[in-house]
Amino acid sequence: MSPLPAPPPWAGPLPEATPPPGLTVYQLPTGTYETRAAFAVRGGSFRDKRHFAATAILVAHPKGDLLIDAGFGAGVAAHVAMLPRFMRAPYRTMETVSGQLDAAGYDRSRLLGVLVTHSHWDHVSGLDELQVPIWINAGEREYAAEDVDGKVFRSVSEDTRSTSTGSTARPTSASRPVTTCTATGRWSSPSPGVTPPVPWWCS
Secondary structure, eight states, X not given: OOOOOOOOOOOSOOOOOOOOTTOEEEEEEEEEEEEEGGGTSTTXXXXXXXXXXXXXXXXXXXXXXXXXXXXXXXXXXXXXXXXXXXXXXXXEEOOOHHHHHHHTTOOGGGEEEEEOSOOOHHHHGGGGGOOSOEEOOHHHHXXXXXXXXXXXXXXXXXXXXXXXXXXXXXXXXXXXXXXXXXXXXXXXXXXXXXXXXXXXXXX
């Protein structure tokens, strides 16, 4: 299969942005893997193998920090084993997000939560070491609850599912959606009449 042609360089203006003083973005690579294009992109060939990086992004914001995805976690070997055999990819690990934060002396009290772009294993494996709220859109949450692709996500989030009253029962309805976010509070469901806090990235 021929490689896709390289797109032309972007020549248009960048969108205007007014980031607050002190806003910083960090890349936290956690490993790489090789998989068939058919599993990664629509129209991809089963014979075409592609290399991908499992990377998290830490957004350090004056109002509190946010992780976008979590990359590979300490239990990635077990997570790969949860996948259907034909989808298991050879992978190489680096330090987990949790390990990188600790090595840098990061203050965990600043981390408000993890915004999950989608529930595939390479984006959520690292949630196993991050005991903070998970934020995910309602449609993806529903997909992850039932589809085989959500098995790893279910395994790394179910240990801390709770309602705001402390019950360990799985919530029966999604929390209040805010723009494209759903306030899940690590799969936490608010009590009737209780409005969950809205983080800066969903306001």
